[in-house]
Amino acid sequence: MTPNEMTIAAARDALRKGDLTAVDLTMACLTAMDAGDGLNAFVHKTPEMALEQARAADGRLAAGAAPAMCGIPLGIKDLFCTKGVASQAGSRILAGFRPEYESTVTAKLFGAGAVMLGKLNMDEFAMGSSNETSCYGPAVNPWKVDDRKLTPGGSSGGSAAAVAADLCLAATGTDTGGSIRQPAAFTGIVGIKPTYGRVSRWGIVAFASSLDQAGPMTKSVRDAAIFLAAMAGHDPKDSTSSTLAVPDFEAALTGDIRGQRVGIPREYRMDGMPDEVEALWARGIAMMKDAGAQIVDISLPHTKYALPAYYVIAPAEASSNLARYDGVRYGHRAKLAAGDGITEMYEKTRAEGFGKEVQRRIMVGTYVLSAGFYDAYYNRARRVRALIKRDFDQVFAEGIDAILTPATPSSAFGLGEMANVDPVEMYLNDVFTVTVNLAGLPGIALPVGQDAKGLPMGLQLIGRPWDEAGLLNHAYVLERAAGYVAKAEKWW
Amino acid sequence: MSIDIDTARKVAKLARIRVEEADLPALAGELSGILGFMEQLTEVDVTGIEPMVSVTPMRLARRADVVTDGGYPAAILANAPDAREGFFAVPKVVE
Numbered sequence: 001m002t003p004n005e006m007t008i009a010a011a012r013d014a015l016r017k018g019d020l021t022a023v024d025l026t027m028a029c030l031t032a033m034d035a036g037d038g039l040n041a042f043v044h045k046t047p048e049m050a051l052e053q054a055r056a057a058d059g060r061l062a063a064g065a066a067p068a069m070c071g072i073p074l075g076i077k078d079l080f081c082t083k084g085v086a087s088q089a090g091s092r093i094l095a096g097f098r099p100e101y102e103s104t105v106t107a108k109l110f111g112a113g114a115v116m117l118g119k120l121n122m123d124e125f126a127m128g129s130s131n132e133t134s135c136y137g138p139a140v141n142p143w144k145v146d147d148r149k150l151t152p153g154g155s156s157g158g159s160a161a162a163v164a165a166d167l168c169l170a171a172t173g174t175d176t177g178g179s180i181r182q183p184a185a186f187t188g189i190v191g192i193k194p195t196y197g198r199v200s201r202w203g204i205v206a207f208a209s210s211l212d213q214a215g216p217m218t219k220s221v222r223d224a225a226i227f228l229a230a231m232a233g234h235d236p237k238d239s240t241s242s243t244l245a246v247p248d249f250e251a252a253l254t255g256d257i258r259g260q261r262v263g264i265p266r267e268y269r270m271d272g273m274p275d276e277v278e279a280l281w282a283r284g285i286a287m288m289k290d291a292g293a294q295i296v297d298i299s300l301p302h303t304k305y306a307l308p309a310y311y312v313i314a315p316a317e318a319s320s321n322l323a324r325y326d327g328v329r330y331g332h333r334a335k336l337a338a339g340d341g342i343t344e345m346y347e348k349t350r351a352e353g354f355g356k357e358v359q360r361r362i363m364v365g366t367y368v369l370s371a372g373f374y375d376a377y378y379n380r381a382r383r384v385r386a387l388i389k390r391d392f393d394q395v396f397a398e399g400i401d402a403i404l405t406p407a408t409p410s411s412a413f414g415l416g417e418m419a420n421v422d423p424v425e426m427y428l429n430d431v432f433t434v435t436v437n438l439a440g441l442p443g444i445a446l447p448v449g450q451d452a453k454g455l456p457m458g459l460q461l462i463g464r465p466w467d468e469a470g471l472l473n474h475a476y477v478l479e480r481a482a483g484y485v486a487k488a489e490k491w492w
Numbered sequence: 493m494s495i496d497i498d499t500a501r502k503v504a505k506l507a508r509i510r511v512e513e514a515d516l517p518a519l520a521g522e523l524s525g526i527l528g529f530m531e532q533l534t535e536v537d538v539t540g541i542e543p544m545v546s547v548t549p550m551r552l553a554r555r556a557d558v559v560t561d562g563g564y565p566a567a568i569l570a571n572a573p574d575a576r577e578g579f580f581a582v583p584k585v586v587e
Contacts, residue, residue: 440547
C-alpha cells in the first residue's frame, strides 16, 4: 500500500507517530495525481504550494498537538475560491480568474494544516449530474466494466474520481441537489452533505444559495467525521451560518444504534426502479435491523414534487446569482464589434462564457421570476418546498432518528450516453437526493455493494437537522455491516 | 405552458444572453419541456401554506451598519478584463 491509498484516520495516526512525514505523503499523492491525468480529475495542479504546506505541516507535527487534518493532502473542488489559484467553477466565463481571497472552508482547512494538491473538475457552476457540462471536459470514473468510459457523476465528479482513484486522501465537494452524494455513490466512496448552515458558504461560487452546502468526500465514514469537523463552524461572513457548536463527530462513532428508529419512506420506492437498487436497499434495511435498529415504514407524501420544485427554485436563484458574470469585474469579456455598447457586451460575453446547460437554467430561472409568472411558478414551488420540509418535520417529531433510502436510481452510466436525451431525464438522477437540500437536512451516501456488472452502488441516510453526529454513527454501522472494500482496478 | 419563439427571445433578452434567431425554436422547445415538467406542481394543494423563506428557523444575523472592509482597490481590480486609472472600464453606456 502506498501512502496515497491511506485514509485520513490512518495517515493522521502515522503522521503523529512519526511513521510517515507529510512531505512523503504529499509526494505520493503528487505522483498519483500526475499518473492520473487520464481521469481528468485535477484541472489546476498546485504541487509547489502542496510541498510548502507539507513542510510546514511536518514542522507542526514535530512540535506536537497538531490538528487532525495537519499534513493531509486534499483535492479542492474548482467551486472554492482559493487565493492566487485558478478558481473557475468549471466555466469558460471565469477563465483566468485568480481570487484575491480565500474561501472560509479552505482557510479553515489550511489553518488546520491541510495540504492542497490542486483544483478538481466539476460540472459548470455545479449544474449537472455527469460532469459533462465542465469547460475542461468530463472527469472520468476510475470504475469501468468494458471499453466505455463511465461518468463519475456530478457535479463533484472530479472530487469523486480523485478520491476513488487514490489521487488524494479526500476532497471537498458541494451539494445543491445531490452533487456530493450522487458522485460518491457512482464511485464507491463516502460523501456527506451537512445541514444547511453547518458549513460556511463564503467564498464558494454560488449556484442556488438557499440549497448549496459544502461537505467532505472521503474513503470512509470516520474520515468524513474528521474532515467535516475541520470544515464546519460559525462564520460571520455567511449570514446563514449557524452559531451552534460543532460536536466531536468522530467521538460519535460508537457503532451502537440499538433502539434507534430508522424510517423507510414508501414514496422512494419508485416505479421502474431497477431490481438491483431495490435489492440493495432491502439489504441495507436488514443490516440496520441486525444492528438493533427499529425499522419503521414512514410516508413523505410530497416526495414526487421535490424535483419539479427544485428545478424552479434552483434555476431562479441561479439566474440571480449568475447575473454577476457580466464581463466587467472578472473573467471573460467578449470581443466587441464596432458600435457595440454595454448591452451587446453583456449578451455576447454571457453567450460565449456560459455553456448550454447553464444558459438553459439561467433562462428557466429568468422566466419563472418574470412578471406574471412569479406566483404561478416561483411562489408555488416555495410553498411546495415548505410542504416537503413539513413531511420530514412530522416523521422526526414522531421519533424517527434517521431515514434510509437508495442514493441514486442506477449505477454509473457511460459518458455521452445521456447526450441526446431530454434535459429532464438527466435531472432524474437527483430524485433521491434533492428532497434533502429542499428541507435543509444532512444526508450521507456510502457504498454498500456492487451491481451485477461490478459497479459500486450506494445507499443514502438522512438525518435530523444538526444531527450529523447521529447520522454519521448510523452510516458507520451500515459501513461496517456492508464491509465494502472494492477498489477500481487501475487502467489509467 | 408552451413557450413560443417570441417568449424565448424575450427571456434571452432579459437574461442578457445572446441567442441567434435560428436557435430560438430549439430553445423554445427545450424551455417548454422543462416548464411542462414543472406543471406537476399545480396538482399540489398549497392552500394556507406560506412560501418558504428560510430553510432553518433562524433570524439572519444583524450587525452595526458600518464599513468593516475595503481600502484595497488594486485587489478589487486585479481580475478585471479592462481596468484603467482605478476604475472598471466598459463600452459607452450612453450616446
